[in-house]
Amino acid sequence: MSSSSTTLARNKQKKANFILGLAPYRALTFLVRCLISLGTTILMLRRLYTVDDEDKRSRKKENEQKKQIRKTISSIMKSNNYQLVIFYGSQTGTAESYALRIAKEFRIKFDLDTIVASLDQYDMKYLDSIPRNSIAIFVVASYGEGEPTDSAVTFYDLLGKKNSFSKDIVGDEDNKPLTHLRYCLFGLGNSCYPVYNGSSKTLDKKLAQLGACRLGERGEGDDNSSMEEDFVLWSDQDLWPQLEKALNLKQISTTLDYDNDNAKVLTTYTVTEIQKSIAGKIYHGEQSSQSNSSEYNSSNPYYAPVHISNLLVDDASNERHYMHLDIDLDGTNLNYKTGDHIAIFPMNTEEMVLKTAQMFGITEKLDTIIQISSTVENAFKNSPFPTPTSYASALRHYLNITKIPSRQDLKSMKVFAPSAYSRSFLDGLANDVIRYKAIVVDAHLTLVDVLDMASSNNPKSFHTVPFALLIDFFGRLQPRFYSISSSNSENPSSASATCVTLQYQPTIKSQRIVYGLNTNYLWSMHEQSEKIKNTLPIHYLVSKEETRLPIYIRQANNFKIPPNMSIPLIMVGPGTGVAPFRGFVRERAFLKQEKNVDVGTTILFFGCRSQQDYLYKEEWPALFNTLGKDSKIITAFSRETDSKVYVQHQIKCHGQEVWKLLSNGAHFYVCGDANKMARDVYRCIVDLAIEYGSMNEHDATNYVANLKKQNRYQEDVWT
Numbered sequence: 001m002s003s004s005s006t007t008l009a010r011n012k013q014k015k016a017n018f019i020l021g022l023a024p025y026r027a028l029t030f031l032v033r034c035l036i037s038l039g040t041t042i043l044m045l046r047r048l049y050t051v052d053d054e055d056k057r058s059r060k061k062e063n064e065q066k067k068q069i070r071k072t073i074s075s076i077m078k079s080n081n082y083q084l085v086i087f088y089g090s091q092t093g094t095a096e097s098y099a100l101r102i103a104k105e106f107r108i109k110f111d112l113d114t115i116v117a118s119l120d121q122y123d124m125k126y127l128d129s130i131p132r133n134s135i136a137i138f139v140v141a142s143y144g145e146g147e148p149t150d151s152a153v154t155f156y157d158l159l160g161k162k163n164s165f166s167k168d169i170v171g172d173e174d175n176k177p178l179t180h181l182r183y184c185l186f187g188l189g190n191s192c193y194p195v196y197n198g199s200s201k202t203l204d205k206k207l208a209q210l211g212a213c214r215l216g217e218r219g220e221g222d223d224n225s226s227m228e229e230d231f232v233l234w235s236d237q238d239l240w241p242q243l244e245k246a247l248n249l250k251q252i253s254t255t256l257d258y259d260n261d262n263a264k265v266l267t268t269y270t271v272t273e274i275q276k277s278i279a280g281k282i283y284h285g286e287q288s289s290q291s292n293s294s295e296y297n298s299s300n301p302y303y304a305p306v307h308i309s310n311l312l313v314d315d316a317s318n319e320r321h322y323m324h325l326d327i328d329l330d331g332t333n334l335n336y337k338t339g340d341h342i343a344i345f346p347m348n349t350e351e352m353v354l355k356t357a358q359m360f361g362i363t364e365k366l367d368t369i370i371q372i373s374s375t376v377e378n379a380f381k382n383s384p385f386p387t388p389t390s391y392a393s394a395l396r397h398y399l400n401i402t403k404i405p406s407r408q409d410l411k412s413m414k415v416f417a418p419s420a421y422s423r424s425f426l427d428g429l430a431n432d433v434i435r436y437k438a439i440v441v442d443a444h445l446t447l448v449d450v451l452d453m454a455s456s457n458n459p460k461s462f463h464t465v466p467f468a469l470l471i472d473f474f475g476r477l478q479p480r481f482y483s484i485s486s487s488n489s490e491n492p493s494s495a496s497a498t499c500v501t502l503q504y505q506p507t508i509k510s511q512r513i514v515y516g517l518n519t520n521y522l523w524s525m526h527e528q529s530e531k532i533k534n535t536l537p538i539h540y541l542v543s544k545e546e547t548r549l550p551i552y553i554r555q556a557n558n559f560k561i562p563p564n565m566s567i568p569l570i571m572v573g574p575g576t577g578v579a580p581f582r583g584f585v586r587e588r589a590f591l592k593q594e595k596n597v598d599v600g601t602t603i604l605f606f607g608c609r610s611q612q613d614y615l616y617k618e619e620w621p622a623l624f625n626t627l628g629k630d631s632k633i634i635t636a637f638s639r640e641t642d643s644k645v646y647v648q649h650q651i652k653c654h655g656q657e658v659w660k661l662l663s664n665g666a667h668f669y670v671c672g673d674a675n676k677m678a679r680d681v682y683r684c685i686v687d688l689a690i691e692y693g694s695m696n697e698h699d700a701t702n703y704v705a706n707l708k709k710q711n712r713y714q715e716d717v718w719t
Helices: 003-025 030-071 073-079 094-110 124-129 150-159 198-209 227-246 350-359 391-398 407-416 420-431 433-441 447-454 467-474 517-530 575-595 620-627 647-653 655-663 677-692 697-709
Strands: 084-089 115-118 135-143 182-189 219-222 269-274 302-310 322-328 341-344 369-374 480-483 494-500 548-554 569-572 602-608 632-637 667-673 713-718
Touching: 073 115, 073 124, 084 094, 084 150, 094 115, 094 135, 094 182, 094 227, 124 150, 135 198, 135 227, 150 198, 182 198, 182 227, 219 227, 227 407, 269 467, 302 517, 322 517, 341 494, 350 391, 350 447, 369 467, 407 420, 407 433, 407 447, 407 467, 420 433, 420 447, 480 494, 480 575, 494 517, 494 575, 569 575, 569 655, 575 602, 575 620, 575 667, 602 620, 602 647, 602 655, 620 632, 632 647, 647 655, 647 677, 655 677, 667 677, 677 697, 677 713, 697 713
Parallel strands: 084 115, 084 135, 135 182, 182 219, 569 602, 569 667, 602 632, 667 713
Antiparallel strands: 269 369, 302 322, 302 548, 322 494, 341 480, 341 548
């Protein structure tokens, strides 16, 4: 569209808006109309030239401040007399929430501020120059097979390079640049994964090699059992005693006095309600304020056109909906490799948005515009999500309102309890680990669920809870990751994903059903586009005009096809775990058929409940026919016979063939459930080494360990 056409259309729209605005006042005199017209024009011009300019100047100043902060971590600490800096490497937001908790408690205990930032928000080469009397805390999560999170990769690479620090402070005679660095470390991991807490162990080792001194024990949190309890134990027994001693501090308060009705409540952010007319740009779900940037990444996701189709169209009775997503990347800087992941940002249900608003007394002002600011001077992140926004958008798009509350959260809520019963109920959960686990964790209750139980059906029980405190409790709603199920060689401008709607009863006795947030959101989009009637008791605010999703690409470091296509592949992917292997198979078939590339034997073990759940059933025959007679798909249907058959059973049945391929250099891949399937498959390969390799248990275990070291045994698993 030409510039003149655009201007004409815009003028017509302004004129229409003007007429609509004056419609209720047609009885007024011509003079009043003119005055209103003049006032409207002045207001529009003021907003255009003042508010927008102020907004631009504010963002420019913020960007300049960020650039300055990246370069001067040491000078900021010195000029503000900060004694503590807290770095985090987070993938799902948990590590960030713990880092913010440490900062808040540090303020409570010692009345001192600190710096909190992601490991990619500072120029970490200046780590060697922070003040000698200060301490750095690292809170790092592990991703994949014990690898650092996306935001921590650059820092980890820096630690492995020579002469990579600023040299503002010279190390000792052994040229260890971090000799003067004292640090505390807490790692987040999952014991179900092949490498438990690998990221924190690697960081600890590298820092020690560079001369840094760790204070206290390295904390390890296990997401498979008791992450919160692990963090609290480490904080109480190691972190706070070490900080108090090393910094020569005296606590002004051991903790927040939760039994005091007048207890001081500290928050990381402040929330200010503002008039819409002076708000400038208002965000209603945009995941980034970088609206003019064409560089799409985790900080600035791309709103991609998406087509969603039902994979099991012939099985309307199936309570689970399997979906295939085609995501258009054309015209962007987003490139993927076969085996990578795609991140999709979810949305909360309208039921949960309204339930949360009602609990905290903001139902009548959901459309009110709010501005969020950090309470800490020099904070790198002034707001956890784009603002100004509305209460409704914050609850719908930005806050993780369905998360399970921690015992610490419930303790904090005691301050706002409306009755002795409510206080006693929350106190009982907060101070009894077993009861808390049985009632809250195992049942997957949200904070609103728990407060509803504590309020005795009083609709105004917790209306005094500040929204700023809720931001701390809930944290940012995080993206969900899916294995890309397409081949970049075959279709580089479009990425596919495969997923299934999730709904389950948390416990056998529970009548409550938990619905997967993102998968049911995607299904809702499919229903909307195909005009299918919604049969679930949950609803999402889905656009009727266009199907777009905020996404970005996350690279998989090792879970890739070997560059040499003649190497044999063995893949194990039950259910939606087959997703990356669809990409692997399509890649090999495409390269062989279109590029005449020599392709090695390709075997896929696929499992599901029955033929009705057979994903991509129509695709496989032609693909494997292209790959050649030595390549095949081997299925395991767990509910079609009296004895359940799983993928590990089929691996054992074809054990001799699998062992022969492994002996000839095959690469082995597993994708799916980490709790049971991946462990059983691992055990199966160890048994094959014993049976066909004539090894004992010790040697067989070492054999599989060596496969992993050589990147010939790869896992992409989840819990």
